[in-house]
Amino acid sequence: MIEKTSFSWGFRLAVLATALACVVVVLGAFTRLADAGLGCPDWPGCYGHLTWPTTDEHVVAAEALFPEAPVEHDKTWPEMVHRHFAGTLGLLILAITIITWRRAAKTGEPLPRMHTLGLLLLVIVQAAFGMWTVTLKLWPQVVTAHLLGGFATLSMLWLLVQRLGQRQWRVSSATLSRLRGVRPLALLVMVLVVMQIALGGWTSSNYAALACTDFPTCHGEWWPAMDVARGFNLAQSIGPNYLGGLLEGEARTAIHMAHRLGALVVSVSVLLLVVRLLRLGGACKPIAFTLLGVLLLQVSLGVSNVLAHLPLAVAVAHNAGGALLLLVLVTLTHRLYTAQSKQPVGA
Known part of the structure; x- marks a missing residue:
C-alpha cells in the first residue's frame, strides 16, 4: 500500500x-x-x-x-x-x-x-x-x-x-472482516472473466463469431456437431495467411459454443458476486449494481452479435464491454484488498 x-x-x-x-x-x-x-x-x-x-x-x-x-x-x-x-x-x-x-x-x-x-x-x-x-x-x-x-x-x-x-474503503472492523470473506470469490470471478476474454479473442481470431447464427440454439440444435480437437489445437502450424480463418465449420462451431458456455459460467459467477456485495451493503452496493449493469450490457451485445450477424459497431462495443467488466472487477478487488478499518475518534 x-x-x-x-x-x-x-x-x-x-x-x-x-x-x-x-x-x-x-x-x-x-x-x-x-x-x-x-x-x-x-x-x-x-x-x-x-x-x-x-x-x-x-x-x-x-x-x-x-x-x-x-x-x-x-x-x-x-x-x-x-x-x-x-x-x-x-x-x-x-x-x-x-x-x-x-x-x-x-x-x-x-x-x-x-x-x-x-x-x-x-x-x-x-x-x-x-x-x-x-x-x-x-x-x-x-x-x-x-x-x-x-x-x-x-x-x-x-x-x-x-x-x-x-x-480505499474505510469501514468498521466488523465490515472489514466480511469484506475479506468476499476476496476469494472476487478473484475467482476475475480469473473467469480473463479466461472468457481469451475465449473471445480466440473466437475472433479464428473467425468463429458467426459459426452459429441462431440463439440460444446453434444450427437449430442445443448441442451441434463440433470438432473440439481442431478448434482448440494450440499447436497448429503457422499458415500462409489466417485472414478469414482456416478452420472448417465444426471446428469453428466448437470455438463459438465454448465462448457461449464461458459466458454462461461468467454470468452465474458475477451474479453470485453481486448478491454477496448487495448483502454487505454500504459502499459495496454501487459497485454491485455497476457490475450487474455491465454484465447485462455485455450479454445483450453478445446476443445481438449473433442475431444481427456481427455488425461492426456492436462487435467493437462487445469488445469494449469486456474491458469495462474487467476494469470494474479490478476496482472491486483493489477495494477489497486495501480496505482499512476506521480509526476511532480520538485515536
Whole structure:
C-alpha cells in the first residue's frame, strides 16, 4: 500500500494513460473486426510510409514494393492509426516509469516503481506481439495473446490510478472482516472473466463469431456437431495467411459454443458476486449494481452479435464491454484488498 503523497501530477498522467489505453483497445478491436490487421504488410511502417500511402504515385510505388498485398485504403488507415496511438501510449508509459523512479529516488516516497516497470515491460512485449501479428499473418495464437496483452496493459494502468489516487474503503472492523470473506470469490470471478476474454479473442481470431447464427440454439440444435480437437489445437502450424480463418465449420462451431458456455459460467459467477456485495451493503452496493449493469450490457451485445450477424459497431462495443467488466472487477478487488478499518475518534 502507498502512503499519501503529493504525487498528484503522477496520478493525472496515469489517468491520461488509462484513457489512451481505452482508445487503443477499441481501435485494436475495430482494426481486427474490420479485417484490417494486415492492412499494412510491413511493420512498423505501412508500405514503407510513416503513415500510409495516399497519393496515386505512392500507391503505385507501394504495390510495386509489395506486389502480393495491393493497397486497400479502408484497411491501411485503421492499422496505422492504431499503431500510432499504441506508440504514443508506450512513450507515455515510459515517461511515467522514468518520472516515478526519479521521484522515488529523490524524495524517498513509497511510489509504485515496480508497478510502472512491469507496465513498461508489458508494453515492450505488446509491441513485439503487434509486429508478429503482421509478420505471422494473423496467426490466432499471436492475435489472441496481443488482445490479452492490451487488456492487461489497460488493467495495470487502471490499477496504478487506484494506487496513486489512494482509492480505499474505510469501514468498521466488523465490515472489514466480511469484506475479506468476499476476496476469494472476487478473484475467482476475475480469473473467469480473463479466461472468457481469451475465449473471445480466440473466437475472433479464428473467425468463429458467426459459426452459429441462431440463439440460444446453434444450427437449430442445443448441442451441434463440433470438432473440439481442431478448434482448440494450440499447436497448429503457422499458415500462409489466417485472414478469414482456416478452420472448417465444426471446428469453428466448437470455438463459438465454448465462448457461449464461458459466458454462461461468467454470468452465474458475477451474479453470485453481486448478491454477496448487495448483502454487505454500504459502499459495496454501487459497485454491485455497476457490475450487474455491465454484465447485462455485455450479454445483450453478445446476443445481438449473433442475431444481427456481427455488425461492426456492436462487435467493437462487445469488445469494449469486456474491458469495462474487467476494469470494474479490478476496482472491486483493489477495494477489497486495501480496505482499512476506521480509526476511532480520538485515536
